[in-house]
Amino acid sequence: MGLNLNEIKRYSRQLVLPDFGSQQQARLKGSKVAVTGGGGLGCPVSTYLTLAGIGEIHIIDMDNIEMSNLNRQFLYTPEDVGKPKAEVAAERLGEVNPEIKVDAIVERITYDNAFDLLKGYDAVVDGTDNFPVRYAINDACAVNRTPLFHGAVLMYEGRATSIIPKETACFRCAFPNPPPSNMVPTCREAGVVGSMVGLIGSIQAMETVRYLAGLEIGLKNRLLVINVDTMEFEKVRLRRLDDCTACGDTFVPRPVDEVCETRRIEDEQRA
Amino acid sequence: MAIVRLSTPLRKFNQGKPEVEAGGSTLKEVLQNIDASNPGFADKVLEKGEIKRFVNIYVNNEDVRLGKGLETQIGEKDVVSILPAVSGG
Numbered sequence: 197m198g199l200n201l202n203e204i205k206r207y208s209r210q211l212v213l214p215d216f217g218s219q220q221q222a223r224l225k226g227s228k229v230a231v232t233g234g235g236g237l238g239c240p241v242s243t244y245l246t247l248a249g250i251g252e253i254h255i256i257d258m259d260n261i262e263m264s265n266l267n268r269q270f271l272y273t274p275e276d277v278g279k280p281k282a283e284v285a286a287e288r289l290g291e292v293n294p295e296i297k298v299d300a301i302v303e304r305i306t307y308d309n310a311f312d313l314l315k316g317y318d319a320v321v322d323g324t325d326n327f328p329v330r331y332a333i334n335d336a337c338a339v340n341r342t343p344l345f346h347g348a349v350l351m352y353e354g355r356a357t358s359i360i361p362k363e364t365a366c367f368r369c370a371f372p373n374p375p376p377s378n379m380v381p382t383c384r385e386a387g388v389v390g391s392m393v394g395l396i397g398s399i400q401a402m403e404t405v406r407y408l409a410g411l412e413i414g415l416k417n418r419l420l421v422i423n424v425d426t427m428e429f430e431k432v433r434l435r436r437l438d439d440c441t442a443c444g445d446t447f448v449p450r451p452v453d454e455v456c457e458t459r460r461i462e463d464e465q466r467a
Numbered sequence: 468m469a470i471v472r473l474s475t476p477l478r479k480f481n482q483g484k485p486e487v488e489a490g491g492s493t494l495k496e497v498l499q500n501i502d503a504s505n506p507g508f509a510d511k512v513l514e515k516g517e518i519k520r521f522v523n524i525y526v527n528n529e530d531v532r533l534g535k536g537l538e539t540q541i542g543e544k545d546v547v548s549i550l551p552a553v554s555g556g
Binding site for chain 1: 472474475476485486511520521522523525528529530533546548550551552553554555556
């Protein structure tokens, strides 16, 4: 897939990188990526994939924009409140880079639909915000053999890892079981600042772009853990488990129960 | 003394602080020593004498579950990181 004159101008600053040229750019142009979630992580992820020139991007999110999203989700304005995130993000990013195709999929990802919904992509980048959906995406990518670029945030702490099927540990190898819901609060409960999700989303996008361009990536079998209150960056080692129920020798469907979420809401109401 | 780094959900059991120094020659002793000054800490990390299923503990960036678990030897200046999964986005 060749590059046109507009593309050569638009991407000139990355085309001069010593390990990146028209061949790598053409690989990005020929790639199709799903971004799950158009929120705090989804905004920087989809923006940087758009700017880098990924040929086809699908943003999957069924939520509508809320005023409380606007401290971090920079693709949206107050006038967008109430509109579907995926549609607004796709439209805006399509204007930012008319050389590529950005589409919206306004759908909720579940354990039942994830396997079909996430089929046919060269990579999936996860920017969702809860364990049931994260485990569904992990298991679907393991079964579909799709590279998955994981990122997650809690207050001033962020995590990222790059999951390459049959090569690296998956999210379930690292965390076979989610914590109980009363242990790990959500961003809604605990709070989050825009630059925190921006940092992690940028790292996810960087790994995705390098991987799709055919370059080496740094987060295979490594979980990057960032604490911005101390500015500690550490990479812990992950190992693939042969008996992992998602990516191991035998796949076992293990939807993560949403009951824990219901229980949390009941607890809150009781309190 | 080992340096123990606590993931955000565990900091409330350490007066909100991200790190704690603790003595002990094994991981088990280090965790017991933290619990001695922060009562309730061990309950958040251990269950029936084992590391809880949803908590990962890394010593010098290696997952102890793939090694000697709570019997992992801890030396001076070793770094212990305690990480449950997080999901926010």
